[in-house]
Amino acid sequence: MDNNAIIQAEANNIVQTYIRPKPVFTHGKGVYLYDSDGNEYLDFVAGIAVMALGHSDPEWIAAVNAQAGQLTHVSNLYYTAPQVELAQKLVATSFADKVYFCNSGAEANESAIKFARKYARVVHGRDDKTNIVAFSGSFHGRTMGALAVTLRDKYQKAFEPLMPGVVRAEYNDLASAENAIDDQTCAVIVEPIQGEGGVRPASAEFLHHLRQLCDQHGALLIFDEVQCGLGRTGTLWAYEQYNILPDMLTAAKPLAGGLPIGATLATDAVADVMQPGDHASTFAGGPLVCSAAQIVLNRVAKPAFLAQVRDNSAYMMAQLRQRLTGDDVVEIRGCGFLIGVEFAHPVNDLITAALAHGLIVVNAGPNVLRLVPPLIVSREQIDTAIGILVSCHTTDT
Ligand SMILES: Cc1ncc(COP(=O)(O)O)c(C=O)c1O
Known part of the structure; x- marks a missing residue:
């Protein structure tokens, strides 16, 4: 099925309790998702705080395959x-x-x-x-x-x-x-x-x-x-x-x-x-x-894994506070990789703009942007994501 056919069939066959944006995702690797047109996205939603190890983790795949066969x-x-x-x-x-x-x-x-x-x-x-x-x-x-x-x-x-x-x-x-x-x-x-x-x-x-x-x-x-x-x-x-x-x-x-x-x-x-x-x-x-x-x-549960989450999330919080500024930024808050940016206005347009620039983010209430990337996200990926947010926010305002 092509994208239009999938979108039409979804409307015709699935109870309409969700509003979804256009991309049809086909696969993922680590912190990245890919759509049917070959576009790459940084996934800072992670299936709503689900994909802690990112997409297609090799150890996870091996365990699932082995158990499914058993x-x-x-x-x-x-x-x-x-x-x-x-x-x-x-x-x-x-x-x-x-x-x-x-x-x-x-x-x-x-x-x-x-x-x-x-x-x-x-x-x-x-x-x-x-x-x-x-x-x-x-x-x-x-x-x-x-x-x-x-x-x-x-x-x-x-x-x-x-x-x-x-x-x-x-x-x-x-x-x-x-x-x-x-x-x-x-x-x-x-x-x-x-x-x-x-x-x-x-x-x-x-x-x-x-x-x-x-x-x-x-x-x-x-x-x-x-x-x-x-x-x-x-x-x-x-x-x-x-x-x-x-x-x-x-x-x-x-x-x-x-x-x-x-x-x-x-x-x-x-x-x-x-x-x-x-x-x-x-x-x-x-x-x-x-x-x-x-x-x-x-x-x-490994101490080194958790220490890395603490380090990288502190880096992300500091970078957000430094780079995502403006009168409409009310508060940046959260803990670890559960981060919310509250704006003085709805964040729908920012989410749509970020998606168009290859970053997936979601809201938590109308005015709060929620950032919940896979816990394995690197500093480089954090920098890229914040860069996209900052430029979408600047063009937005
Ligand atoms: C704190 C909290 N509790 C419960 C739920 C419900 O979980 P589920 O969607 O798996 O039923 C959610 C889902 O977002 C949640 O964030």
Whole structure:
């Protein structure tokens, strides 16, 4: 099919929930993507913070090929080694004692919500301790439970009634959290750094306060690290930089190097309340995705890899601050390679111009440009990307 035929067939055959720009991508290598016309792009979206090792990583391809030729799926009725090995590695590299596998970020949050509700029943013996506190600007996914804690009208309104028992508080607002969290709270769900909500880091004071309020009221603290976890901030988990341990953590996006996976990490105290039959998924934690994920986790968890993420992302932040200037640049913020540039106006035109000049970037809210390149991006590629942004911004204004 040629490009026009693909675009037409997409409109005719696929539910129209996405707006896509023109290029039809055919292949990728490292930080680069290529379209059907042979154009090369620097990919600073990375499949929305997914392709941590870049595209077509040779070690990842070898692992996937080998596993596909051996065993792809047997369901969770049976044991397979890749699932258990991946769980062991996640436990060894985090606060968690146990892992529950699923297939996406939204599903990982669904699981966390179910675990929290069951925990309140089993441990506190309470049927009325069912409230989940969530925050303004949050994004936890689009399935009905995850959507209920994604506190934005734009995503929720058309799909009401939502899951009951969600209490709203303001992000980074200690007093608001204090008002919202009480004896009926079974869990608090929060992104240590909000991604879709505009790349907004939580203050250390705020997260410490949440931990303390959760302890005080017997509620569980859930960190959603679907976007900010697995090396993106320069430490394996974002919570390491805050010196606070959650009771549960959800991960997904980069874990299997582009294959669908989600994981809910939990302490034994939480995991122990879940019994056979309480929750399940046909595809979750299959041998293929778990073999792929082991490659990603082994590489990303290496101290030298993380040190390079910290160095190169600090360089990128400094270069952005130095070179991307103007009255309309409101703030450049973020952590590691989760960077947001807030402008005083919508960023659509800048995104379109950058694409035309060979740089792929995405927004996080109308006015925030989000930069989430593969974690392997080099300084030279960072320089080129910033050069494109600066020249598109200058011509734009
Ligand atoms: C913080 C966060 N949580 C959850 C999700 C939902 O993940 P998924 O799209 O895999 O369901 C996202 C997706 O962007 C996210 O950024």
